[in-house]
Amino acid sequence: MFKEQLQKDLDVFLNATEFGTAALYNGVAIVVDFRSSSDVVFDRGNIHDVSGSVPACFCKESDIQGIENRDPITIDGAIFYVLDSDPSSGGIQKIYLSKDRP
Known part of the structure; x- marks a missing residue:
């Protein structure tokens, strides 16, 4: 029941007339x-993380x-390319993007 309600609520936040x-x-x-702009860790090294x-x-x-990585996605008329993504959580997934094709 909660999972179904959460899925319905996603449409409240992810609609072009609101947020x-x-x-x-x-x-x-x-x-x-x-x-x-969003912070991302690209590589976890032994001493230092590589982030941007x-x-x-x-x-x-x-x-x-x-x-998949390198897939194009057009957002508000601008073309971006997928760099990486976080695992899905509650039906939402965070996708990291680049203006340049990786």
Whole structure:
């Protein structure tokens, strides 16, 4: 029951008239929560982490099934490429992006 309610609530936050941004993935119109800058750890070394700040977006997992690194996604008319992603959590997945094709 809670899981079903959580899925319904995702549509409240990920809609273009409230908090979301229009996007296009794999030829399908979706809505994402876009962040122009988000911290990410690229590599966990023995002594120091390699990290940076890149654009990112939160997406409904069901909208981006099968997404892979290097896939293009158009957000608000700008083309980005998938660098990496966090594991899905509660039906939401965070995708790290690059303006340059990796």
